[in-house]
Amino acid sequence: MNKETCLVLDFGSQYTQLIARRVREKKVFSIVYPYHVSFEKIREVRPKAIILSGSPANVYERHAPIPDKRIFSLGIPILGICYGLQLISHLFGGKVKKVRLREYGYAEFLVKRDSELFRGLPKRFPCWMSHGDQVTKLPLSFERIGQTSSSPIAAFRSTAFQMHGVQFHPEVVQTPLGHKIIGNFLFRISKFRGDWTPRSFISETIESLQKRIGKSRVILGLSGGVDSSVVALLLHKAIGKQLTCIFVDNGLLRFKEREKVEKVFRGYFKIDLRVVDASKQFLRALRGVADPERKRKIIGHTFIEVFEHETKKLGKVPFLAQGTLYPDRIESVSVYGGPTSTIKSHHNVGGLPKQMKLALVEPLQDLFKDEVRKVGKALGLPDELISRQPFPGPGLAVRIIGDITEERLKLLREADSIVIDEIKKAGLYQKIWQSFAVLLPVKSVGVMGDERTYENVVAVRAVISQDGMTADWARLPGELLARISNRIINEVRGINRVCYDVSSKPPATIEWE
16 A cells, blocks of 8 residues: 555544544545454555544443554554544553543633644643543543543643544534644644545556556446446556446436436446346346335346356456445444444445355445545536536335335336436535435325325425435525425326425434345
């Protein structure tokens, strides 16, 4: 790995991925590993600095999450955040105790000693606290550099060990100057160059792809979404005609999706595109299946089966490219020993057969969604494709709750196209992370004209997010919701009720399945 890397060790904090994102916003590459990762794997990454995340655990517990202690002998700067600060203190001979009242919310931080970590910041600034323990005694060679009214040791440093710690959370927006603190750690303390940009990613990735693939051929599943489009252009630049893109019509696509993909990639990009109509095969495999995890697994298996069948027609093609992103790969940590519960399987990750005959090429596997868009822009993708809202790999299958039939797909496809059309007309499409319709497994009584109806119910979902990891429901204007509802009920025969989803993520997910 040629790029400079900041390693984030996850101890089970809800904010761990925010830390990684804040680092990347400073044009420094970051990677998240669970705290129990092997020391050998850490050395392979060759991190230039390490950040220790927060945690719901207590450092003095018998089974507290503890990393391999050899990380502290790497001779690189380390920043501990909340639990990370307490962990450093505990391991180096300081004392950590439970506080009488848990400190949660805003606090005023007071800088007590001049340090590189707080360079350029005012002597007092607001910060966000979320802890039930605090450092009560510093280890030898450590000094206090900041405090709050409730935490006498709210920040420390050890120049001898190149370590810093803060009790508050600089990664959250509730600490307004947190980004400057992270920047000081990266540039003043750790001496990063800050040169990880979309263009540097492109050049590094193309070089890596050429080295790995050589003169072999690659097959890519092209959906027309941002992820697969960026993968297609990266591979096309790297290996040219060695790439063959296959668009699988699985029968679970949005309105006129197939026609749009053919027009853009055959007509505009001049890429070798093969279109396969496998809709009957997918729908047959999904018949009678209502469980969302089974749906995803079936779609993943069928997807690979279709690919392997098409690959045989092309001769020897050893590589399969996919648009897997970083959030799909990050391992969540359960600090109390139990397995982390599965929220849902990602199509590219959870649906692969155990004995897959194609080697995976995943050039976007270290990127978040918004970073993919920036890479796409640098590659010259049209704004229409770059700003396109995410669409799940399993397609409309995870937006139909219950059985999937051609009739239900038709209803949802028509309703969904109305939602998107009205969102675009309102000028909100690029401001919203995702907007779509969901077909519910219930019917309701209605009155249309002079007749009683008993028809389907659709839920409209629109969320605002930066990367899909967290999301808030979009406060759409009432007039817009009224237009969407009226059009769906009047234009889609078989639907007589429209609801609006006002759930955020967490606790809900963006998709319903």
